[in-house]
Amino acid sequence: MDQQTQLFPVLVCVLGIVGIVVWHLQGKARPMARLVVQIAFFASMTAVLAYSRLNPFRYDRVNLDGAQTLLVAAKTLWWVHLSWAVIGFIRLYLVLDGRPREARLIQDLVVAVVYLGVLLSILAFVFGVPIGGLLATSGVIAIILGLALQSTLGDVFSGIALTLGRPYVLGDWICLSDGTEGRVVSSNWRSTHLLTAAHNLVVLPNSVLAKVGLTNISEPDENHQIIVSVRVAPTRMPHMIVEVMHAVLDSCNAIVKEPPPTVGLMGIDASAITVELQFRVTSPAQRGPARNEIIDLVYRHCRANGLQLALPPESTLMQSAARSDLQHTVAPAQDLIDAIPIFSNLSQEERDTLAAAATPRSFAAGAEIVREGRSLQSLMMIKNGVVSLKSGDMEIARLAPGDFFGEDGLLAGMKERHDLHAVTRLTVYEVDQAALAPLLSKRPEIAEDLATHLAQREAIGTGSQLPGNQRERRKLDLLHAIRSIFRSQRENTNS
The missing domain is CATH 3.30.70.100 (Alpha-Beta Plaits)
Structure with a gap:
């Protein structure tokens, strides 16, 4: 090889080494830039080899002189850059094509095939190794390894089958035929990890998962x-x-x-x-x-x-x-008051007094109870039926027997924040301020419970979670308003 011809392998080696350095400097966060660098340097190396009439697909007998060593290094670097360009294109294609995260199994499999093909090509075209005998020997080794790693290989190929079949993706909630269920949090060559409702991590070998029946609760939706x-x-x-x-x-x-x-x-x-x-x-x-x-x-x-x-x-x-x-299954006012938590600390005599002051009232199904912006003048406890709370055309919540409403206007002088409608035929018991005033004077804890209930009711439908200090401040404001109203009413009664 003359001196001019020796310059071409040197140039290919320089391009290969510089390409590796630039490729590493791009970083993993820039896959497109890496691919452009790989293709650019690979194309440059290919052009130099083609111009110098050096064929990387042909074996040239190797001597121990420096020129032949440079040629071997140049061909090896060309094959390495070829493999990196192909692998970079495959990885980028699978990402940009919207493939799921589980596609990394297929990526790893393709990458392994590419590296194996490049390794055999280097042995054949650079070093002249007869790969026919090598493949025969490797076949025997593969049989031995296959028998020794039968379970592991079963998991690997089952993982590939599950990835291609896509019965689930990461984030799906699945239920197995043996009762195991959980959300898929990761999947690799050997196993799939499920996070159960008990916050335990279940590791399932892919071969086991491929054999059992599973139900994907997340498809078509998680309903x-x-x-x-x-x-x-x-x-x-x-x-x-x-x-x-x-x-x-x-x-x-x-x-x-x-x-x-x-x-x-x-x-x-x-x-x-x-x-x-x-x-x-x-x-x-x-x-x-x-x-x-x-x-x-x-x-x-x-x-x-x-x-x-x-x-x-x-x-x-x-x-x-x-x-x-169970003979007292029908809920009169007395049983209804017993069932409401805010009255749980009242004595039996106080409950009897409150029950005697409660008057029944009925609403037909679909009837409007009160509009948003107006206020009720009595506390209404639901005996039976369903009440709907709406803000505009959107339903916020529903109330059932044992719930109560109307405390906004009765206790704190506030207007209703929602429209209230009877969903079914409704029966309620009404209690006015005159009946509640003596109880609030004797039982200040009732006012605190009502203020807490009002603060929670105000947050319905807002979709926001106030910090604890703001919730406590709002509760204190409502408690002050409740006490002010009943103090004024008591003073008017005494005068």
Whole structure:
């Protein structure tokens, strides 16, 4: 090789080394710039080799002189840059094409194939190694390794199958046939990690995950159906029980209203009528709160409408004894006051006095109770039925038996922040200021509970979480307003 020809391998080596340095200086945060650098230097090296008529796909017998060593280094660097350019293009294509994060398994597989092909090409075209015999030897080694790593390879290929099939993606909530369920938080060559509702990390080998049946709760969306069975004593007609259960679902704030929840009669015998409440929640994480609210509302609506929950079939208690224990299922004003938490500290005499001052009032389904911007002049406690709180056309929340409203205008001189409508036929008990004033004088803790309730009611529908100091300041302002109103009323009464 003459002196002029020796300059071309030197130039290829210089371009290869400079390309590696510039490639590293770009950093991982700039994949497009890295790819441009790889292609530019690879094209320059290819042009130099083509101009010098040096073929990287042809083996040239290697001597121990410096010129041949430069040629070997130049060809090796050319093959390395070829592999990096191909790999950079593949990685960038899979990212820009919107592939999911699990596609890194396919990326790693393609990268491994590219590196293996380049390694064999360097051995064949640069060093003249007969790769036929090498492939035969590597086949025997591959069989031995395959038998030794059978379980690991099963996980690897199962992971590839799961990635190609895409039964789930990162972030999906899945449920396996053995009852295991959780959110997919990571996936690699060997295993998939699930974060369960108990905040435990479950590691599942891909081969196991590929064999069991799974349900993707996140597809097409995370709306999740729940079924709650209720056994009611057959003391009312079945259609009345269905209406009460519909009221339960209508008054629940934690479930999805579209598609509408349903109630089904599942069976009847001498001891019980069994009904199923079928409803949906926005995500699996809402199953617990929604079920808790439904159970609470079943109790409240059954108590308000005179329904009696049936004893379990295996119970040995006598039905007559059960009926005697539950004979006060219809909720008069006395039972309603007993069920409201803010009156829990009252004595029995005070509760009797308050119950005697409460007067019943009824509203038809769909009736308007009060408009936003106006105020009610009495505290209204819901005996049965459902009340809807709306702001404009948007429903904020619903109230059920045992809830109360009207305290804004009655206690703090405020106007209602929402429109109130009766969703179903509604019965309430009204208590005016004259009946509450003596209780607030004797029981200051009631005023504090009412102020807390008012502060929470004001936050409904705002979608904002105030800091604790601001919530406490608002509670103190409301408490001061309540005490001022009743102090003025007491002074007027005394005068």
